[in-house]
Amino acid sequence: MVNIxxxxxxxxxxxxxxxMVVVDGIGGLPYPGIGRSALEEAxxxxxxxxxxxxxxxxxxxxxxxxxxxxxxxxxxxxGYDPLKxxxxxxxxxxxxxxxxxxxxDVAARGNFCTVDESxxxxxxxxxxxxxxxxxxxxxxxxxxxxxxxxxILEPGSFHRFVVVFRGQGLSGDIEDTDPQHVGERPKDAxxxxxxxxxxxxxVNRWIAEVKKALKNERPANMILLRGFAGLPxxxxxxxxxxxxxxxxxxxxxxxxLARLVxxxxxxxxxxxxxxxxxxTTHFDDYDFFYVHVKDTDSSGEDGNFTGKVQVIEEFDSLVxxxxxxxxDVLIVTGDHSTPAKMKGHSWHPVPFLIxxxxxxxxxxEGFGESMCAKGNLGVFPALGALPLALANxxxxxxxxx
Amino acid sequence: MVNIxxxxxxxxxxxxxxxMVVVDGIGGLPYPGIGRSALEEAxxxxxxxxxxxxxxxxxxxxxxxxxxxxxxxxxxxxGYDPLKxxxxxxxxxxxxxxxxxxxxDVAARGNFCTVDESxxxxxxxxxxxxxxxxxxxxxxxxxxxxxxxxxILEPGSFHRFVVVFRGQGLSGDIEDTDPQHVGERPKDAxxxxxxxxxxxxxVNRWIAEVKKALKNERPANMILLRGFAGLPxxxxxxxxxxxxxxxxxxxxxxxxLARLVxxxxxxxxxxxxxxxxxxTTHFDDYDFFYVHVKDTDSSGEDGNFTGKVQVIEEFDSLVxxxxxxxxDVLIVTGDHSTPAKMKGHSWHPVPFLIxxxxxxxxxxEGFGESMCAKGNLGVFPALGALPLALANxxxxxxxxx
Numbered sequence: 001m002v003n004i005x006x007x008x009x010x011x012x013x014x015x016x017x018x019x020m021v022v023v024d025g026i027g028g029l030p031y032p033g034i035g036r037s038a039l040e041e042a043x044x045x046x047x048x049x050x051x052x053x054x055x056x057x058x059x060x061x062x063x064x065x066x067x068x069x070x071x072x073x074x075x076x077x078x079g080y081d082p083l084k085x086x087x088x089x090x091x092x093x094x095x096x097x098x099x100x101x102x103x104x105d106v107a108a109r110g111n112f113c114t115v116d117e118s119x120x121x122x123x124x125x126x127x128x129x130x131x132x133x134x135x136x137x138x139x140x141x142x143x144x145x146x147x148x149x150x151x152i153l154e155p156g157s158f159h160r161f162v163v164v165f166r167g168q169g170l171s172g173d174i175e176d177t178d179p180q181h182v183g184e185r186p187k188d189a190x191x192x193x194x195x196x197x198x199x200x201x202x203v204n205r206w207i208a209e210v211k212k213a214l215k216n217e218r219p220a221n222m223i224l225l226r227g228f229a230g231l232p233x234x235x236x237x238x239x240x241x242x243x244x245x246x247x248x249x250x251x252x253x254x255x256x257l258a259r260l261v262x263x264x265x266x267x268x269x270x271x272x273x274x275x276x277x278x279x280t281t282h283f284d285d286y287d288f289f290y291v292h293v294k295d296t297d298s299s300g301e302d303g304n305f306t307g308k309v310q311v312i313e314e315f316d317s318l319v320x321x322x323x324x325x326x327x328d329v330l331i332v333t334g335d336h337s338t339p340a341k342m343k344g345h346s347w348h349p350v351p352f353l354i355x356x357x358x359x360x361x362x363x364x365e366g367f368g369e370s371m372c373a374k375g376n377l378g379v380f381p382a383l384g385a386l387p388l389a390l391a392n393x394x395x396x397x398x399x400x401x
Numbered sequence: 402m403v404n405i406x407x408x409x410x411x412x413x414x415x416x417x418x419x420x421m422v423v424v425d426g427i428g429g430l431p432y433p434g435i436g437r438s439a440l441e442e443a444x445x446x447x448x449x450x451x452x453x454x455x456x457x458x459x460x461x462x463x464x465x466x467x468x469x470x471x472x473x474x475x476x477x478x479x480g481y482d483p484l485k486x487x488x489x490x491x492x493x494x495x496x497x498x499x500x501x502x503x504x505x506d507v508a509a510r511g512n513f514c515t516v517d518e519s520x521x522x523x524x525x526x527x528x529x530x531x532x533x534x535x536x537x538x539x540x541x542x543x544x545x546x547x548x549x550x551x552x553i554l555e556p557g558s559f560h561r562f563v564v565v566f567r568g569q570g571l572s573g574d575i576e577d578t579d580p581q582h583v584g585e586r587p588k589d590a591x592x593x594x595x596x597x598x599x600x601x602x603x604v605n606r607w608i609a610e611v612k613k614a615l616k617n618e619r620p621a622n623m624i625l626l627r628g629f630a631g632l633p634x635x636x637x638x639x640x641x642x643x644x645x646x647x648x649x650x651x652x653x654x655x656x657x658l659a660r661l662v663x664x665x666x667x668x669x670x671x672x673x674x675x676x677x678x679x680x681t682t683h684f685d686d687y688d689f690f691y692v693h694v695k696d697t698d699s700s701g702e703d704g705n706f707t708g709k710v711q712v713i714e715e716f717d718s719l720v721x722x723x724x725x726x727x728x729d730v731l732i733v734t735g736d737h738s739t740p741a742k743m744k745g746h747s748w749h750p751v752p753f754l755i756x757x758x759x760x761x762x763x764x765x766e767g768f769g770e771s772m773c774a775k776g777n778l779g780v781f782p783a784l785g786a787l788p789l790a791l792a793n794x795x796x797x798x799x800x801x802x
Contacts, residue, residue, distance in 0.1 A: 029761060037761075062800055063404035064781060065788030066411070069801035082801065083404065092802040227802070341759075345799060347792045348761060369761055373777035381402055 002384040004079060004240075006399060013242045016328035016393040019279070019289045020385070022077060023315060024070070024254075025297030025338025027058075027350040027369060031305045038300070038308035038340060039351060040368035046319035047332065047353075048366040054330075055359040056367070057377025058349035059385060061336045067347045073335035074257045078290070079241060079386030080234060087260070088172060088229020093162045095256020097154040101164065101231050106172040106199060108228045110161040112137065112220035113186070119222075121182045126220040128158040137220055144209045149202055163225065165203065171196035171230065174203065178224035186224055203228075236262025237288065241390065246282060248275045249292035258290055270294075272311075276318045283325050288389075291322075300338030301345075308340055329392045330355045331385060332367075349379050356392035403785040405480060405641075407800060414643045417729035417794040420680070420690045421786070423478060424716060425471075425655075426698030426739025428751040428770060432706045439701070439709035439741060440752060441769035447720035448733065448754075449767035456760040457768070458778025459750035460786060462737045468748045474736035475658045479691070480642060480787030481635060488661070489573055489630015494563045496657020498555040502565065502632050507573040507600060509629045511562040513538065513621035514587070520623075522583045527621040529559040538621055545610045550603055564626065566604065572597035572631065575604065579625035587625055604629075637663025638689065642791065647683060649676045650693035659691055671695075673712075677719045684726050689790075692723075701739030702746075709741055730793045731756045732786060733768075750780050757793035 028037035061073040062082050071092050072082030090107035101107060112134065114123040129137075138155040145151070149167035156162060173196035177187045189203040207223065214221045237245045239262070247258030250270030259265055264286065268278035275291055283289075293315050299307030322330060337348040351372040364371050373379075377388075390396045429438035462474040463483050472493050473483030491508035502508060513535065515524040530538075539556040546552070550568035557563060574597035578588045590604040608624065615622045638646045640663070648659030651671030660666055665687065669679035676692055684690075694716050700708030723731060738749040752773040765772045774780075778789075791797050 029759065058777075058779075060402060063402045063407060063788070064785040065792035065797060066404065066407060067792070067797065067799045069799055072801035083407070087801065089802045339759075346759070347797070370764070370777065373761070373779075374775065379779040379781070 002381050002387060004081065004383065004387070007079070007387045007390060007396065008240050010397045010399060011241050011390055011395055012397055014393065014395050015287070016395060017283070017287050017289075018329040018331070018389045018393050019291065019322060019325070019327040020077065020331045020389060021291045021293065021322070021333070022074070023293040023296050023312070023332065023334050025300045025336060025345065026312070026334030027337025027339070027346075027348050028300065028308070029339035029341045029346075029348065031341055034305070037369050038305055039312055040366070040370065042309045042312040042316065044312060044316040044367060046316045050319060050323070050332070050355055051353055051362065051364050051367040051371070053361055054353045054355040055377050056362050056364065056372045056375030057352050058369070058372045058375070058379045059333060059352045059382040060349050060379060061382045065347050067345050068336050069345070070253065070335060071257065073382065074254070075261070076382035077333070077335060077385050078237065078261050079383065080261065081383060085232045085234050087232060089227025090162070090172065090229040091231060092253065093227065094164055095260070096253035097156060097162050098252035098256070099152060099154060099162065099164055100259065102166065103231055104166075104168060104170050106165045106170045106174075106228055106230050108163050108225040110163050111178065111224045112159045112161070113222050113224050114219040115186070115222045119185050121179070121184060121186065121222070123219060124178065124182060124224060125159045129220050131155065131157050133220065134159065134161065137214070137217065141210055141213060144206065144213060146202055146206045146209070151206060159220070165199065170199045172228045174200050174228040176226040176228070177207065178226045186222060189225065189228070231260065234260060238262055241386065242395070243288040244286050245288035245290065246286040247290045247292070248278045249290070250275060251292070251294050254292040254294070263290060272315050272318055276321050279322065280325060296334070297338045300340050301343060303340050303343040305340035328356060329389050331389055333385065350382070352377065352385065354388055354392060358392050358394075403782050403788060405482060405784065405788070408480070408788045408791060408797065409641055411798045411800060412643050412791055412796055413798055415794065415796050416688070417796060418684070418688050418690075419730040419732070419790045419794050420692065420723060420726070420728040421478065421732045421790060422692045422694065422723070422734075423475070424694040424697050424713070424733065424735050426701045426737060426746065427713070427735030428738025428740070428747070428749050429701065429709070430740035430742045430749065432742055435706070438770050439706055440713055441767070441771065443710045443713040443717065445713060445717040445768060447717045451720060451724070451733070451756055452754055452763065452765050452768040452772070454762055455754045455756040456778050457763050457765065457773045457776030458753050459770070459773045459776070459780045460734060460753045460783040461750050461780060462783045466748050468746050469737050470746065471654065471736060472658065474783065475655070476662070477783035478734070478736060478786050479638065479662050480784065481662065482784060486633045486635050488633060490628025491563070491573065491630040492632060493654065494557070494628070495565055496661070497654035498557060498563050499653035499657070500553060500555060500563065500565055501660065503567065504632055505567075505569060505571050507566045507571045507575070507629055507631050509564050509626040511564050512579065512625045513560045513562070514623050514625050515620040516587070516623040520586050522580070522585060522587065522623075524620060525579065525583060525625060526560045530621050532556065532558050534621065535560065535562065538615070538618065542611055542614060545607065545614060547603055547607045547610070552607060560621070566600065571600045573629045575601050575629040577627040577629070578608065579627045587623060590626065590629070632661065635662060639663055642787065643796070644689040645687050646689035646691065647687040648691045648693070649679045650691070651676060652693070652695050655693040655695070664691060673716050673719055677722050680723065681726060697735070698739045701741050702744060704741050704744040706741035729757060730790050732790055734786065751783070753778065753786065755789055755793060759793050
């Protein structure tokens with residue numbers, strides 16, 4: 001059982017330092033023909049030695065059997081109940097392209113699409129136009145203005161883009177304009193609540209201008225919007241847990257997630273080596289570091305078992321550099337599992353290791369799913385990772401007399 | 402942690418098929434002089450091989466230390482919180498004798514008893530009259546009618562029977578008429594809430610007629626009623642989980658429990674072989690099958706360790722026939738433990754095995770309590786069985802972006 005409210009009540013500021021390395025999608029399944037997961041197959045002498053002086057277990061990101069997206073699974077690791085704080089799709093997309101969202105911004109995910117002369121959708125993705133074409137169109141749409149709001153546009157890959165509406169009194173409680181089917185018309189932006197009626201009106205006014213501007217384009221002559229959302233109201237990690245946290249992540253979405261909970265975002269490169277160098281440079285300045293390793297997830301999503309093994313081995317080679325910093329607490333885990341066999345996120349519990357001078361250690365042969373299943377932490381909610389980190393950093397006072 | 406509301410939100414209809422075999426009371430304790438449980442003592446080559454390609458663990462039926470009845474323990478396995486949906490004793494007894502209950506029926510469990518000339522109870526069980534005598538009395542009581550309701554009576558064993566009151570506007574919120582002690586009078590049926598006052602009046606009118614009818618009988622000259630209850634309001638598995646479920650159970654109570662959650666009840670015999678044949682015949686027609694194996698529980702209740710071992714071995718011999726059907730997910734577990742050493746249900750967590758192409762497998766020697774305690778699923782709530790089944794059948798979408 002995890003009780004975050006109690007943790008908030010009991011936490012105190014100390015000098016001790018916590019490093020939480022999130023190896024994205026680290027968990028896996030036995031791979032066909034190999035019989036071991038990528039983590040088990042990888043040659044990881046440093047993680048294996050670390051596991052032998054750590055407590056191990058498996059985390060459940062959200063709930064039994066539930067496959068999480070990156071948003072909820074990261075929130076849980078940062079100590080925020082992912083069922084309490086939901087991050088809308090539009091927000092996550094905006095974070096992913098590096099837009100810094102303000103508290104009253106509303107973000108949505110957009111597609112260029114094709115409509116026929118009567119306005120009926122014939123292709124929801126406009127034939128997956130080249131990214132360069134997307135960039136040209138977005139550049140032209142940036143000249144459209146709607147009174148009362150600022151509109152921020154960022155192209156994505158192929159037909160995808162992100163739009164952010166910035167202004168006073170906006171609400172993200174708006175239905176998708178994408179009917180999800182060809183043969184129908186794009187829907188108007190409809191408010192789900194009275195508070196969102198004003199925003200829906202502005203969005204529709206903007207869409208009308210976009211429609212005009214794209215009239216003579218082919219195949220991308222219209223847009224569809226989905227996942228309207230504003231930022232959730234969420235306390236910072238400093239407010240909630242009295243931490244001074246920093247994020248080291250090469251990819252925009254993870255920097256965005258960290259910014260959501262009030263982490264300082266440190267400039268870094270995309271390689272794990274860059275990230276560990278950034279950690280080293282700034283080690284004196286913060287007491288909580290979130291370090292994100294992305295490519296385990298990407299290779300898992302691609303079904304690239306060997307690639308995932310290589311990323312894990314690359315990370316392993318940098319573990320001694322992290323230990324050299326002598327953090328009071330070091331956690332190595334993932335936000336969820338991404339088995340190469342499944343080519344996607346999965347519900348399987350995630351290997352977890354915590355090292356401090358206050359852990360019960362394990363008799364283990366190496367860091368991996370099977371070993372963690374026998375670990376002394378058992379299977380526990382990912383929401384318990386931060387309480388465990390704080391406890392091992394001696395940042396939690398006693399409950400009751 | 403299990404979150405059924407989230408599971409309901411995320412579940413989707415697919416072609417994949419789930420078979421959940423509930424081996425009633427499968428869990429046990431080391432038997433005196435043997436030192437192993439019935440499941441461990443049984444020769445189960447097929448379950449042992451299956452365990453080696455499955456994920457294993459132990460389920461907690463309701464809560465730590467709680468011994469469940471068949472009602473709550475089955476509800477949990479079907480994905481219904483047993484603390485939210487309570488099945489009254491009367492309802493369970495009615496299901497047990499094969500009465501199909503309607504939504505406004507009120508059922509109660511009855512005893513024939515003996516009262517003296519002043520109406521004081523001298524024997525709460527009427528000397529445990531022979532079942533044939535019970536049947537004769539029930540037959541005669543069937544001629545009693547009360548205006549406004551239909552009354553359905555079914556004899557049980559010895560002094561026990563079931564009565565169902567069927568009509569409009571009835572409520573089961575009524576206190577027992579059984580004072581639980583000799584030397585007192587049978588109580589009137591008293592309503593616990595204003596909604597039940599009308600029903601209580603009808604019940605009392607019926608009891609008065611029964612009293613007259615039994616006046617000259619000995620020793621069974623009066624009745625006591627307990628456990629008044631109507632059906633809980635419960636969504637069907639189709640509504641809740643988008644499944645098309647079927648139940649294969651030789652005994653009426655389990656068919657009744659399955660009917661409660663909207664399963665189709667398939668005609669079958671009482672032997673395990675009959676049940677597996679029924680499964681084979683109907684395998685194309687449903688996507689969720691509940692298969693109930695009863696005699697493990699009965700032999701456990703009787704303290705018959707050898708009998709329980711034999712039933713488990715009989716089931717084991719039929720496991721290959723189930724696997725031949727190639728279900729996408731196969732679960733083998735129990736609803737609770739029934740250690741022969743205890744001659745009754747117990748609170749001990751229940752061996753659980755789930756096989757699909759998406760499980761983390763175990764290094765195990767065989768299916769049993771000790772092995773499951775080391776399984777990679779750990780100890781988890783029985784309410785998590787259905788979410789795990791749905792996840793492994795790829796019937797759950799991703800949570801969050």
